[in-house]
Amino acid sequence: MAKIASLxxxxxxxxxxxxxxxxxxNILAWVEQLGEVDTSSVEPMTAVIPQELRLRDDVVDADPxxxxxxxxxxxxxxxxxxxxxxxxxxxxx
Amino acid sequence: MSNYRIQGATGxxxxxxxxxxxxxxxxxxxxxxxxxxxxxxxxxxxxxxxDAAMPGMLxxxxxxxxxxAVRTGMAIEAEINKWSRFDRKNYxxxxxxxxxxxxxxxxxxxxxxxxLIEADEKAGIPEDKxxxxxxxxxxxxxxxxxxxxxxxxxxxxxxRTGVALMEIVSRPDMTSPAEAGxxxxxLRSILRYVGSCDGNMxxxxxxxxxxxxVRKVGDTELGTRTxxxxxxxxxxVMQAIEHEAQxxxxxxxxxxxxxxxxxxxxxxxxxxxxxRSKEDAHDYRYFPxxxxxxxxxxxxxxxxxRESLPELPDAKRARYTGELGLSEYNARELTAxxxxxxRFETLLAATAKGIGKPEKDVATQVANxxxxxxxxxxxxxxxxxxxSHATAERQASILDMQAKGEISGGQAKEIFxxxxxxxREPGEIADTEGLKQVSDTGAIEEAIDTIIANNADKxxxxxxxxxxxxxxFVGQTMKAMQGKANPQVVNQILKDKLG
Numbered sequence: 380m381a382k383i384a385s386l387x388x389x390x391x392x393x394x395x396x397x398x399x400x401x402x403x404x405n406i407l408a409w410v411e412q413l414g415e416v417d418t419s420s421v422e423p424m425t426a427v428i429p430q431e432l433r434l435r436d437d438v439v440d441a442d443p444x445x446x447x448x449x450x451x452x453x454x455x456x457x458x459x460x461x462x463x464x465x466x467x468x469x470x471x472x
Numbered sequence: 473m474s475n476y477r478i479q480g481a482t483g484x485x486x487x488x489x490x491x492x493x494x495x496x497x498x499x500x501x502x503x504x505x506x507x508x509x510x511x512x513x514x515x516x517x518x519x520x521x522x523d524a525a526m527p528g529m530l531x532x533x534x535x536x537x538x539x540x541a542v543r544t545g546m547a548i549e550a551e552i553n554k555w556s557r558f559d560r561k562n563y564x565x566x567x568x569x570x571x572x573x574x575x576x577x578x579x580x581x582x583x584x585x586x587x588l589i590e591a592d593e594k595a596g597i598p599e600d601k602x603x604x605x606x607x608x609x610x611x612x613x614x615x616x617x618x619x620x621x622x623x624x625x626x627x628x629x630x631x632r633t634g635v636a637l638m639e640i641v642s643r644p645d646m647t648s649p650a651e652a653g654x655x656x657x658x659l660r661s662i663l664r665y666v667g668s669c670d671g672n673m674x675x676x677x678x679x680x681x682x683x684x685x686v687r688k689v690g691d692t693e694l695g696t697r698t699x700x701x702x703x704x705x706x707x708x709v710m711q712a713i714e715h716e717a718q719x720x721x722x723x724x725x726x727x728x729x730x731x732x733x734x735x736x737x738x739x740x741x742x743x744x745x746x747x748r749s750k751e752d753a754h755d756y757r758y759f760p761x762x763x764x765x766x767x768x769x770x771x772x773x774x775x776x777x778r779e780s781l782p783e784l785p786d787a788k789r790a791r792y793t794g795e796l797g798l799s800e801y802n803a804r805e806l807t808a809x810x811x812x813x814x815r816f817e818t819l820l821a822a823t824a825k826g827i828g829k830p831e832k833d834v835a836t837q838v839a840n841x842x843x844x845x846x847x848x849x850x851x852x853x854x855x856x857x858x859x860s861h862a863t864a865e866r867q868a869s870i871l872d873m874q875a876k877g878e879i880s881g882g883q884a885k886e887i888f889x890x891x892x893x894x895x896r897e898p899g900e901i902a903d904t905e906g907l908k909q910v911s912d913t914g915a916i917e918e919a920i921d922t923i924i925a926n927n928a929d930k931x932x933x934x935x936x937x938x939x940x941x942x943x944x945f946v947g948q949t950m951k952a953m954q955g956k957a958n959p960q961v962v963n964q965i966l967k968d969k970l971g
Contacts, residue, residue: 467625
């Protein structure tokens with residue numbers, strides 16, 4: 380439980396861990412139960428209405444919303460931004 | 473089988489190598505956003521709201537990136553999966569604001585393929601060898617962290633975040649550093665022929681994760697492997713394998729065990745070291761990305777990809793030795809790099825046209841010129857050479873004059889030198905600089921008559937059977953003609969006159 384929480388970067392209080400274990404096991408058991416249904420002849424459903432993945436053309440900044448060149452906006456919410464970079468606590472291996 | 477072995481105290485060890493090559497796809501925009509992929513921009517200028525993982529943004533794949541990965545797959549004779557899907561690889565690190573990398577674990581775009589590495593006795597590859605490629609999938613690159621700009625902070629540049637990568641995963645089919653080096657060079661060559669990656673390892677367009685394990689010669693089970701991450705040159709890949717294999721043998725010979733782990737290569741020492749990551753670092757909890765539908769490709773798209781493929785290195789090499797009659801060596805040298813064969817083919821076409829012969833009749837002459845004569849002259853001139861003067865037309869015109877016997881090999885070089893320095897036309901240089909050999913039989917005959925008259929004794933000896941003296945007469949004639957006589961014409965006339 381503690382490992383899953385740390386992988387997901389969720390801070391869980393030590394004392395809450397114990398009662399979360401049965402809750403999680405319930406969920407896992409339920410998913411396990413779903414596995415009993417024979418789906419070998421069923422195509423996986425990827426969307427509720429039939430549709431295909433759209434592709435975009437290879438054009439730079441085609442749409443102002445999804446293009447680059449907006450450093451100020453990108454950095455606006457950063458806790459630390461210096462010289463055009465995000466600043467984060469030193470992470471080095 | 474390569475004969476690369478490591479001698480340990482208890483016997484000989486062999487090495488098993490697999491490579492995961494990350495190749496940056498050549499595209500103008502990123503894989504899922506329209507931000508630019510250009511190298512060398514100011515930090516965070518080429519970052520879209522998608523790349524920065526702002527809430528509510530949805531990725532839409534770039535068709536060109538998919539097309540280039542498909543073409544690459546076709547170039548390695550791989551199965552192309554018409555149905556593939558994107559998955560999330562979850563991890564938290566400052567170079568990836570999404571908290572996951574969009575990749576393809578379960579259903580990659582490209583399946584099983586292969587490439588051929590050529591025999592190279594000197595490098596220790598005794599025969600041609602097929603290296604199987606397990607898959608190619610498409611994924612996002614991460615950003616760049618700089619650790620040395622601030623005492624307590626790391627700086628993050630997300631320009632590279634979201635740029636399309638192909639991860640090309642080989643089977644563990646290589647058994648020596650030389651084979652791994654040959655594999656990367658061949659892969660790089662194919663990528664550059666296809667145009668799906670510029671193959672520039674210095675700029676990080678291609679980097680390799682190197683999987684190495686060792687086992688006793690004769691064992692069939694694979695040993696435990698380590699993965700050395702992000703090695704960015706052919707030489708470093710070979711060094712990393714050498715060092716890592718030796719380290720594993722040392723550990724095992726001392727009775728130790730190899731830990732499956734991620735290691736880093738240090739180019740300064742040539743050594744690898746453990747990244748000492750936490751064990752759970754590899755628990756990526758992959759699942760299908762709910763933001764993206766499966767990628768379905770139709771036959772028309774695949775057909776267009778196939779039709780756009782150029783002649784590939786192996787086919788080109790075979791054509792050079794077969795149709796053009798070039799030597800194995802010349803064919804290999806000329807086909808190694810895109811620029812080299814492009815220059816060669818342009819010059820070959822121009823020369824064949826100028827001389828009015830089929831390409832195969834002039835191919836060897838043009839190959840020798842392109843591979844040794846021209847580079848030799850350019851190198852000797854150094855800074856004085858302006859290679860932009862060396863157009864295909866000018867070089868073809870030099871080769872044309874040489875083929876016709878108007879100039880000698882030496883004169884061809886001299887004329888090329890002047891072309892490189894000044895950009896003048898070869899024909900005009902030959903005329904005004906006196907760089908033409910005399911094929912005018914009258915002048916040569918006159919010179920030879922004089923020599924025969926002045927050397928009656930030698931003529932007598934020659935006719936008496938002293939064949940070696942022929943060289944003396946050639947020498948005298950060339951001297952009399954100040955080295956400008958066409959040697960073939962001289963030989964012919966001498967033979968006629970000396971009888």
